[in-house]
Structures are given as structure tokens and as C-alpha cells.
Amino acid sequence: MTQFGTLLINGLSLGCIDALIALGFVIVFKATRVVNFAHGSLLLLGAYIVGRAHGELGFAPAVLLAVAVTAAAGVLIAAVLLRRVRLADPGTLAILTLGVDIVLVTELTRRIGTDLLTIGDPWGAAVVGVGPIRLPETRIAAAAAAVVLVGGFLAAVKFSDWGVALRAAAQRPQTAALMGVRLGRVAAGAWALAGGLAAVAGLFFTAFPSPGVSGSVGQAALGAAVPAAVLGGLDSTTGALVGGLVVGVTSTLAAGYQDQLAFAGRGFGSVVPYLVMLLVLLARPAGLFGSKEVTRV
């Protein structure tokens, strides 16, 4: 029971990080219908900047710098690359983001080289114990950051002009344009937000108990974000949050009970989120909270 409680709490805290990653992924899809395969590399970019800059600037300024740079990178991708091929089919644009991902990851991996890059966060490897349950401090910080950011994001979507424009454009882009919504700006805002969230998520994704920043981090993050976003419903922010928690909890539980699950082989924990995703999709093809497609004859 203690083991289960520990795993559950750890899973939920990991789920908060997964939810942050998935949220950025979903915002871009919601605003532009583009599946952003470069999201993992934006996360890697954020973590890399924190890792390189925290020695000189200190931790907090380094994080702010990382958020600013990744947000700018997101806007740059949206404005420079995707706008060049306007009106192209979202599938084509998704492949374009795949290209961006390859370029970014290759360059960042080269820059990291053989260095062991750490985040330099103030929490270090400290662990908190509440009764029998033990949890790294970084995870508590991650959960707190996730709650604040997600709360702020949901409030912005609900109450700000940008939020109204985002929801209107997501639902009926053409009608939103007829109402004077500048779709390009809405999209750029979504990319900026996705970039900023990726930087924060990247920070916690590479903090203790992870070993540090390496070139494979982006891939791992995307591997968590995709099942989270898809099982939640690709165009639903609520879905991304729930999906993130589900992925965090199931993968942690599967890893924790590895001995009992030995028949499934080692590393089963990273497969489980995809199994859950498949089961959800069998029952609900649009994901838990996704909107259904309607065709007209």
C-alpha cells in the first residue's frame, strides 16, 4: 500500500510535467490544426538554455531567458516557416515541423556534446517525506508551477480578448476572420505560449531525478506528450491536462510494479501510455474531450 501511495503521488507529480508538455502541443493544434512535432525540440532548447545560462545568470534569470527564447523561437517558426506556405494542408505543415525538429535537435546535441549539463535548480536532489511517502522537492515545485501556469492559461483563455479570439478561431477560422480576428496573430500567440510552456516543462523534465540535459530529452518529452494529447483529445486543453496526468500515473505505476509485470518485458512503463491511448481511442475515437468531426453529404 505504501508502495502504491508513493508511486501514485510520484506519478501525479510526473503527470503535471507531462500535462505542461501536452498543453503546449494542444494549444498549437487548437489554434492552427498543425501537429507540432518540433515541440520536443523546443523543450530541449529551453532546458539547454537554462543548463548553459544558470551558472552566469543565476537560476531564476536563466529560466526567464529560456522562456523568452523558446517563445520567440515558437513565433519564429510560426511567422517565418509556416506562413511562407500559407493555405498549405496541415499535414504538410506537420511534416515541416518534423524538419524543424531534426535541425534543432541535431544542433543542440552537437552543442551539448559530451558535457553533463544540469539545470542548477535550487532544489537539487532533496527529497521530502510525508509519512511513508517520499517525493523529490523538484516534483513539488513542478506541480506548483503546473498549477499556477495552467490556472493562468485557463483564465486567459476564458477571460482575455486573445482567449476569445483563440476559441473563436479554433472553432470557425473563416467566421473568426469575418469578425476581424487576425488569425496570424492568434496563431503566433499560441506558438509563443507553447514555446514558453515547453521551456518550463523542459526545466522540470530534466531536473532530479532525471540525469540532466541530453539530446534525447526532446524525443522523450514528445513521447509523453503525444499519448497524453491524443488520449485527451487533440484539440482540448482539458484533455491535455487529464491526459498528462493519466500518462504520468500509468507509466510510473508500470515502472514501479516492473517485477510483477516481468512477463511484459523491461521498459514496459514507457509502453503503457500508448496502450492506454489505444484503449481510449477504441472507445472514443476523438479522445476523451476532443470534438467529433461531422461530415455533410
Place this chain on the structure above:
Amino acid sequence: MPAGSMPDAAPAVSPRTSPSDPGGPLLGVRELAVCYAGSVRALDGVSLSVPAGAVVAVLGGNGAGKSTLLRAISGTLPFTRGSIVGGSIEFDGRRLDGAAPAAIVRSGVVQVPEGRQVFGELTVEENLRAGGLAVARRLRRPARDEVYDLFPVLRDRRGQRAGLLSGGEQQLLAIGRALMAGPRLLLLDEPSLGLAPQLVRRIGEVIAEINRRGTAVVLVEQNAALALALADAAYVLEVGRVSLHMPAAELAATDQVRERYLGVGTAPRATATPAGGRPARGLPELVVDGLSVRFGGIAALSEVSFTVQPGAVHALIGPNGAGKSTCLNVLTGVYRSAGGSVRYGDHELTGLRPHQIARLGVGRTFQNLALSPVGTVADALLLGRHRLTRAGFVAAGLRTPRARREQAEQDRRVRQVAELLELADVLSRRVDELPYGDRKRVELARALCSEPTLLLLDEPVAGMTAAESVRLARVLVRVREALAVTILLVEHDMAFVMGIADRVTVLDFGRRIADAAPADVQRDPAVVRAYLGVPAEPATPAAPATPAAAAAPGAAEPAAGGGPR
């Protein structure tokens, strides 16, 4: 449509080129030409002017280019891969053509899109807020209060999701949302579409009130009665050109309008009666009994009954939103019915899947073409033979003798149908190279290739030129003589229907309002009211082939059994 790739990188509205001439029009469209996908010409030399404070109606059938005209003015053509290839659009001395939609809204031209298009997931208040995003914050509250004063029902429901409103309330919301941007020119695309008569009247009052407060209006409508009652001037579009332009009151009195909307003046039928010698033997009867269909809470069809006699040409007509296409979609298994039955011979069709219904010998064509653009005409027709093809892909790939024999037989049948439909010369051409009217005939040919006993046609002449429409009527007459087939067609074009149908069922707001021979339907007061909004004037009885009607310009063209427009 990807929102992130929208063309708002297009230049802003260009600065005023000439000082605003107080005598000039508010909106001037000159020689406008629009193409879709680089080739299909949807508008060709359309000129139109809207004086300040005026209401201008744009009438015309499906595919005439009305919506394209509005898209061009509001800058949303790129969403449908359209572009302006000639002419100009000037609003208050500024060029609008080529500007981004957001910039056009900010210059004072706002469109209410067809089909309301409210943001269903947003509340009523958020919808209005979305409409006001283009104007300064301080102007939004007064604008919203004004909308609430104009439509008190929206104030009562401001916290509700817009998707839960009724159709009429959604239309009011769509208009209110556009008013939030403080338009000087309001573009309305089919505001009465699918609304009940009282609501249509209410929409009419609303438009008049908006206009009284100083906003000019361009009103695109299928409902000629509504449009002509409101408008100062009217334009009739036909296949991308302005075919008539005159003061609305004058237009309402012309024979052309009566002919277009009621088919009055059509030459008498040249064909024989249905029983006369046609191979109707063995064809089953189609009996629709008490059929009801609901979408959410809205009744699209309420207890509709009619019977299609074997071998007959039966027309299903009615204004936009009457439920015609819905009815066809139930017959082919695309929609589920909420009640009632559809029997075809011994089979109950409700509950069957579309491919099962097709196997019973029911073929159909679609309102908007559903053809693969890249295949050849022959490919499209062979696809129609699919249900009659036996050789599997292994046998066909190995070219077994039997498969070869079958292939030859299929080719022969395809050629026969192509000859019947005057398509033999274009069999090897790609579908997207053909003009629109020919493509519609290709679709008809594909349906005939499956050797249906019942053929369902959804708006077969929509968007066709008058000549193409006459040609199709001629072809259909030939088809029913050559092949044993019952035809049920849905159509807007009354002249076409009156020329070809043996029997006509009229729907309005999902209910059957008439079911009779064509000539009787034309005289039916309920039908006249549904189409023109006014009872038939006793002074000019709506009877076909009176000397006066025959002398009308549109009736001068003789038709071999078909109906010219």
C-alpha cells in the same frame, strides 16, 4: 482549414485613393472576375454599386456566384482557394480587393456568413465579444447594449452556449455579432435560410431596422419575397454574371422573376404521360410514409409521405432548408430517421446501410459534385459499375479469360451509357478538365452505370447555365425512354422541374405542403406563398402557357420536353 496559415499577411486596406465623393456609391464593384483553384471562373465581369444607406438585394439560383461575390468583398476567398483575377472593389474611396479580412472589417464592411456560423462552444456574450474584437474597447459596451436592445432575447440568454440557441436565435446572434464591429456596410448571406415564416418576417424587420439606423446592406437571398420587399435595388446573378439589374419593385413585377421562382411560362410538356409505353415493368414502387428526421431538437422532416410510381419522374421541391436533401439522405441511408418508413418494393430502407441500399438498385448523384478530379471520365463510370463487377483483384491482375471477358463487357456498358448521356467524346479526358455542366452529367452517368432501378438526383441543374440545363433535361428524357428506371429528383429550378416531372411533392419547413401534377402545384396558393411570400395575384393567374407567359423572354426558347430557365 488551417487557421495558422491564413492570409492575413495580405496588405492592409490601401489608403484612400480619391476623396470621398458624396455623390458616389459607398461600395463600388467594377468588372469583378473571380476564379477558384486557378481555373474555374465563378464571377465574370460583375459590376454592382451600393449607395450609402441603401439596401441592395442579390438574387440568383444555387451556383450563380452570390456567395462568391460576398467572399470577394469580405476578403475570404482564399479560404476556398479562390482569388480575384480582374476588376476592383472600392469602399468609400478605398480599394478592398486584395486586403486581408481583418483589415476589411476594420474599414467598416462586416459580413454575416451563410448558415449563421455562431461559435457554438462560446456563450452568447462571448460570441458578441468576438464580434467586437476589431473595435476599440470603449466602443464595445455601448455596441453590446445596443445589440441587446435590438434583440432582448440575447440578453436573456447571454450566459448560455450559443450552440443551444434555436435556429432563429442563432441568426439574431450572428447579426448582432456582426453589428458589434460597428459596420457601415453589412453583408448578409441568406439570413432567412431554413427559418420558419414568422422568423423570416422577424429577420426582415431586423434588417429594415438596422438599415434605418444608417447601415447600408447587401442582402443575398434565395427568398425573393423577403429580399425584394426590403431592397431599394436588386441584381440577379446567373452563372457568374449580372443578368438583371433594376429597382427592386420593378423587378418583383417582371415575368422573369415569376418564371424563375415558379416556373410559370414554361413551354408545355413535350413528353408523353408516364404510363405511355415506357418499360416500367418490374420496377418497384417507392413509398415514403410518415417520415420524420430530427437534428438535435430541430425537426428537419415531420411526417412526410409520398409515393413514387414505378417509371415516373417525381420531383421533390421546396425553398432552401425545406428538407429536400435530408429526405434524399434518409433514402440512401446517410441519415437515420426518427420515425416513419421508407419501403422500396419489398424492402424497408430505414435501418439499412448506404451500401446495402445501393445493392438494392438505388443510385444517386450529389448536390455538390462528388467525383474524383484526377481520374478520367471512363474511370468514374467504371467505378459506377463496381457493384456489378465480379472478378477480384487477383483474377483481374492475372488477366484470366473470364476477367478479360468481364472487362470487355464493362467497357461496352460504359460506352453505351456515355453515348446516352452525350459523353462518348470525353471518355478519356480527366474529370477536372471538363466544364461544370459536363461534370454534372458525368456524375449522372456514373449513377446510371450501376444500373439502378431507382435514381435519386440531388439538384441536377444547380449552377448550370440555361443551355446546359436544357441539355440535361433532354438527356433525362432520353434516359427514361431507353432505360427502365424510376427517377426522384430534388431541385430548386422550378422551370426545369415543371418541364420534366410527372408528379411534384412540395416541402416547406420539413412538412409536405402539396403533392400533385406540376400544373396544379404551380397554382397551389400554399406553394406560391412558400416561394414568393405573397398569394398569387388573381389578375395574373399563375397558369402555364398563357399567351402572356409564353411571350415572356425566358419562355421564348423552345424546349424538347425539358424546361429552359
